[in-house]
Amino acid sequence: MEKEILVRRARSEDLVHVYRIESVSFEYPYSKGDIDALFNIYRDSFFVAEYNKLVIGYIIGRINRYLGHIISIAVDPSYRGRGIGTKLLLKLIDYFKRHGVRIIRLEVSCDNYPAISLYRKIGFHEKYKILRYYPDGKDCYVMFLFVQEHQA
Ligand SMILES: CC(C)(COP(=O)(O)OP(=O)(O)OC[C@H]1O[C@@H](n2cnc3c(N)ncnc32)[C@H](O)[C@@H]1OP(=O)(O)O)[C@@H](O)C(=O)NCCC(=O)NCCS
Incomplete structure (x- = not known):
């Protein structure tokens, strides 16, 4: 299956699918308006990530000078555990590197073991915790990946 997965830039017609994945993936999802914005x-x-012309995952990042921030990532629950999250993350990291990013940051719920494992596997480390970061009072870890000069 893996070789048939295409990771490409989002288009406006994908956003309805992104929102569907977002809403089944998070307890406090972004609204459709948030996704559009x-x-x-x-x-x-x-x-x-596209498979068989279906959008099955997405990742959103932003750059502030040398800092890259991962805003959101999610994979359709039916397609998890097949390397798609990894592909999306590596695509964004590659984009960040090509645009001069030196440090990548993200926030993840302290109880989100699948996501924490994914980030650790790529090389992120938990640096600190923010207490009651989420609306339900859950804490998050702030994780960082330091991009090496030679990797750029
Ligand atoms: C986190 C998420 C994006 C991972 O996507 P995925 O396509 O399933 O990830 P991959 O198949 O690429 O897995 C890569 C690694 O993540 C970890 N991982 C993924 N699912 C896991 C699970 N259920 N339990 C433990 N580790 C898991 C493993 O380390 C895995 O590596 P391995 O296959 O060598 O064991 C997906 O679970 C998801 O959409 N979750 C809901 C949204 C979310 O929590 N987003 C992150 C917000 S910070």
Whole structure:
């Protein structure tokens, strides 16, 4: 299956599918309006995974000078555990590197073991915790990946 997965820039017609995945993936999902706004602002660093002409995952990032921030990533529950999250993350990291990013940051719920494992596997480390970061009072880890000069 893996070789048939295409990771490409999001297009406006993908956003309804991104929203569907977002709403089944998070307890406090972005609204469709939020997704549309993120697309309008960050479309250069907004990627989707496509399989059989279906959008099955997405990742959104943003750059502030040398800092890259991962805003959101999710994979359709039926397609998880097949390397798609990894492909999306590597695509965004590659984009960040090509645009001068030196440090990549993200926030992840302290109880989100699948996501924490994915980030650790790529090389992210938990640096600190923010207490009650989420609306339900859950804490998050802030994780960082330091991009090496020779990797650029
Ligand atoms: C996190 C998420 C994007 C991972 O996507 P995925 O396509 O399933 O990830 P991959 O198949 O590329 O898995 C890569 C690694 O992640 C970890 N991982 C993924 N699913 C896991 C699970 N259920 N339990 C433990 N580790 C898991 C493993 O380390 C895995 O590596 P391995 O296959 O060598 O064991 C997906 O679970 C998801 O959409 N979750 C809901 C949304 C979310 O929590 N997003 C992150 C917000 S910070």
